[in-house]
Amino acid sequence: MSRSTPLELLRSLGTSPRGLVESDAEKRLLRYGENVLPARRVPSLPIIFLRSLRDPFTAVLASLALVSALVAAWATAAVIAVLVVVSCGLRAAGEHRADRSAAGLRQLVAGTATVLRRATREAAPVAREVPVDQVVPGDVVRLAPGDLVPADLRLLRATGLTMHQAALTGETLPVPKYPVDDPSAWRPAPTGPQAEPPAGPPPPDPSAAPGTGPSPDTPDPAGDFDRPELCFQGSSVASGSGTGVAIATGAGTRFATADMTPGNDRRTTAFDRSVYGISWILIRFMLLTPPLVLMANAALRGRGIETLPFAVAVAVGLTPEMLPVIVTTTLARGASALARTHQVIVKRLPALHDLGAVDVVCLDKTGTLTQDRPVVECSLGAGGAPDDSVLHWAAVNSLWTVRLAEVPSADALDEAILDAAENRSPDGADALEYDPVTALPFDPVRRLSTAVIRSPRRLGHHTLVVKGAAESVLERCALDGEERRRIAALADRMAADGLRVLAVARAERPAATRPYTPADEHGLTLTGLVGLRDASADTAAEALDALRRRGIAVKVLTGDHPGTAARACRDLGLPPGEVVTASATDALSDADLGGLADRSTVFARCSPEHKARIVRVLRERGHVTGFLGDGVNDLPALRACDVGICPPEAVDVAREAADVVLAAKDLTSLDHAVMAGRGSGAAIAGYLRITLSSNLGNVIAMLTAGLLLPFLPMLPAQVLVQNLCFDAAQLAFAYECPRAGALRHPLKLRPREVLASVTGFGVLNAAADLATFAVLAWAVSDARSETAFHAGWFTENLLTQALVMVLLRTGRGGGVPATAGVLALTGLLLPLSPLGPLIGMAALPLAYYPLLALVLTLYAGALHWLTRRTGRPEHQGHPTPA
Secondary structure, eight states: OTTSOHHHHHHHHTOOTTOEEHHHHHHHHHHHOOSOOOOOOOOOHHHHHHHHTTSHHHHHHHHHHHHHHHTTOHHHHHHHHHHHHHHHHHHHHHHHHHHHHHHTTOOOSOSEEEEEEESSTTSOOEEEEEEGGGOOTTOEEEEOTTOBOOSEEEEEEEEEEEEEOHHHHOOOSOEEOOOOSOGGGOOOOOOOGGGOOOOOOOOOOTTSOTTOOOOTTSOOOTTGGGOTTEEOTTOEEEEEEEEEEEEEOGGGSHHHHGGGSTTOSOOOOHHIIIIIHHHHHHHHHHHHHHHHHHHHHHHHTOOOGGGHHHHHHHHHHHSOTTHHHHHHHHHHHHHHHHHHHHOOEESSTHHHHHHHHOOEEEEOSBTTTEEEEEEEEEEEETTSSBOHHHHHHHHHHHHHHHHHTTOSSOOHHHHHHHHHHHHHOGGGOOGGGSEEEEEEEEETTTTEEEEEEEOTTSTTEEEEEEEEEHHHHHTTBOOOHHHHHHHHHHHHHHHHTTOEEEEEEEEEEEOOSSOOOGGGOOSBEEEEEEEEEEEEOTTHHHHHHHHHHTTOEEEEEOSSOHHHHHHHHHHTTOOOOSOEEGGGGTTSOHHHHHHHHHHOSEEESOOHHHHHHHHHHHHHTTOOEEEEOOSGGGHHHHHHSSEEEEOTTSOHHHHHHOSEEOSSSOHHHHHHHHHHHHHHHHHHHHHHHHHHHHHHHHHHHHHHHHHHSSSOSSOHHHHHHHHHHHHHHHGGGGGOEEOGGGGSSOOOOOHHHHHHHHHHHHHHHHHHHHHHHHHHHHHOOSTTHHHHHHHHHHHHHHHHHHHHHHHSOOEEOTTHHHHHHHHHHHHHHGGGSTHHHHTTOOOOOTTHHHHHHHHHHHHHHHHHHHHHHHOOGGGTTOOOOO
16 A cells, blocks of 8 residues: 555545544544554663673572582671672663663653644644654644654655655755655666665565564565655654655654664674673683592592582683673773763673774764765866856756745755855855746656745846756756767766756846746756765864774775766765675675675665674674664664664664664774773783682692692681682772773684683693692691691782782783782781681791792792793783774
């Protein structure tokens, strides 16, 4: 029925051009519900807290707490439980705060709408202002300049109507709209880049029950948002007026159903793949360790179930218990700083880590690389030479068609022409020196406009000044075939160079007393061509250069003409290379498209599905992708990328889908967010390498000592106290500032690379522990050997952990050296304090300390050598800069 005639449509909706009867409208409101967007509730704090427990590492820590409680290790269970609660609480508070901030950005689509209603079937229709939520399917809606479209409409009448559809398609220039009697016969006219149909999802199908939208199972063909007879909720009237019938309201509109299509579920992100990958490897070790400890002690030492608390303590010793707390605290601090200093809202905390790992950013051209306005690039005479008089006559047309048509404001093209003419008018000529006669405003069918003026120097004559699409103007000019082909070829070359081309022509006529009509637009003399380009965004060139220096490749995915997209990139110093038309990729496999996407910079004529597919294949090739979009047509790509980004003026559904809301539609804000993400990622990476290195060394040493010694190498309470001291000290990592080296390139935490690095440092730590065992065996030989051994190893453990914190740190500040010093003092003094005997430790002989100092000196030297040999951890795992 979307291809039906207006009369057939009105019959199917049970309405007429005179509008609905009030009683019918009330019944429909009860049947279909209010015309409001589906409610989006911000999850409550308890709900977000419970969701945080789904984190695999948090779940394992909770399981360890339960096992500890079952074996009566109450202190261990309590400490782990506190860590779980603190981690989930921090994460829930940060994400709840971000959700509330994002919810505050939601805007109403419209406040009121003008509809035709009748008191009875015989009564005359009356135009009424009704709340937009009271509009129902079948309502006849009137549109005027500046109005927001309250529902999805099919036009019945229109006069010079153009619509802003940027919220739906990203296309900044107004789109002509007019009724079509037979929509099935409509085809968009090929008008060059200045009138390319924007890509987008399909309109609702009125053949369905009124008030329902398209089936979410139906593929969305590109370009249907450009159908001239359909106006969509979320768009606004740029100029002209019109009357349409509501074919879908509420949840059935295209605006509301855009994020209900398949594939919109949240994807697995770079954060999930990295931190979770490391967590699952550790989880396997943790689950394997207790059975091994039990079996080894039973076989070699005859110990039974009494070693179970020690086995659990060993598993806990391997665990970076503070990982959820450090990760959440670090990301929350970074997100809070971004919101405070740059007004960037991070809705999902792990998205900040993903920003730091991003190595490819995909974005649309309009509004990010370019401003939402065109500027005049050139004006050429009919011979192809520069000629400012062409711009002058174009300005005459723009000025008087706008004024005489009583349009509230000039459209973007007319504004650009008037601004340029004011700066480059020949001999001081001014469009105001002419007397206006009449104007024939822009008509989307004619695709041109005409101003009729009278010059004070030519009494008795009128001048017709015509401006519009090149082919439409040329066909009305008195040109021979060869000349017409030459000028058309010139227009095509300008279009291929990325310009929006308008032709200007004139005709002198004897002053007429009758009204002028489009029939008078013939026999024109071509004046020349005006080329306009999209104005580059003020900060785009600088921001693109900054992204390049930071190792981030930029991919431009746009629905624009290839020449327009390439021109915008060249103007900003971004080499476009060979522009790929997205439709040409349809026959490529994902593997082939991935290789092409790696090599190419610009993809033109992209539909929403093209954008999402390109983003997906880039991710499958190992890239961490960000996508910056603001319209309904960007939703599939926002869902497909690792981190979705949008400006604050994005449509509601795009803001809901995005992970990060920028301060402005500006790449500079994106650069700030990326740097904050890298800083947070570097802190997390540094913590992981340090704690895993130390923990792995301790576990290897404990397992070895447990098999060699006639007693447990460390009591569960001692393991708990040691872990508490180390964990508390490691909180300082969340407050570190990253070094410059950690911010130069995208930081990716690859589990295998991290664990390979950790293994080397862990083995070195285990060697220091075993050397300490030898020292203790020599220095301690009395009846206190067991308690002294526990004290000696406890002291050495905390001292080596303090050294690791200082020598392997990747940041600066944050109080890490001071915290490490406190940790070292704790290791030295605790066994000597009254608390020492309470947890099974005795004072050590003085001979132990010089030997321990020698072991620590050798360990520090070896650690420093290994660090220099393998490179600082901050430089490991980086991809090659793009």
